[in-house]
Amino acid sequence: MAKKITYKIVDGFLVIKIDGDLDNMATFQYKTKLCEIIKLNQFKQVIIDLSNVTFIDSSGIGLLLGRYNQVKQYGGHLILCGINKQIKKTIQITGIASIIDIYEDGFEQLKKSEVVL
């Protein structure tokens, strides 16, 4: 899957979607863009949808943790969604699930369920 970041604003939520592997190379390429998207919009609710992320390592976890801190700094709330089994395993090992809200469903499913949104 090609590496890319897209974002849209849906009902007041900033929804960022990441595709491809979240490894050191991708993290290096994505960091500035992600920072800018979040800084420019400063939405209270930021959702990062990882439904199309095929691989994540500690650098990807660091990138997500960094965005959590960035959003938290201006009083916002960051949610990670679209977490598959493998990504969930890595997230659980690192312990960041204890500070960041994570959901298995992607944004579209979350929106339908209205549990979180």
Added chain:
Amino acid sequence: MINKLEMKISAMLENEGVVRNAVAAFVSSYNPTLEEIIDIKTILSEAVSNAIIHGYEYDKNKDVLIKATIEDNKLELIVQDYGKGIEDIEEALKNNFSTQKDQEKTGIGFTIMKSLSDHFEIQSSVNVGTKLKITKILQMDEVRAN
């Protein structure tokens, strides 16, 4: 029977994915589960990036050695650099993720490698280098195992 794969890569982050995919392809003929493949790729990603980032501090002129050996259902991975080494292995093994502003180095690479492997060993000397030895037991198809 023992099957081996050896690689030497330049210490460039671009090569991390090459190593992951090459070893995954090497192991795939032994019918590992998808979860095992992802575990192996994650372990390698952490080990190789550790060598490039911490061992060599991004010096692209240096080499990282990777060896994968399979015997029966035991996969052994060795990732070795000849970089600056680890001064305090115990400290390096601590999970140091931070929620501080601007802090994105999670310091959890070793934690991930340990958690996903059946045996994890670090040999390191300052200014000599670091050798990571990782064992992963695969749940192989019995037909292939025999």
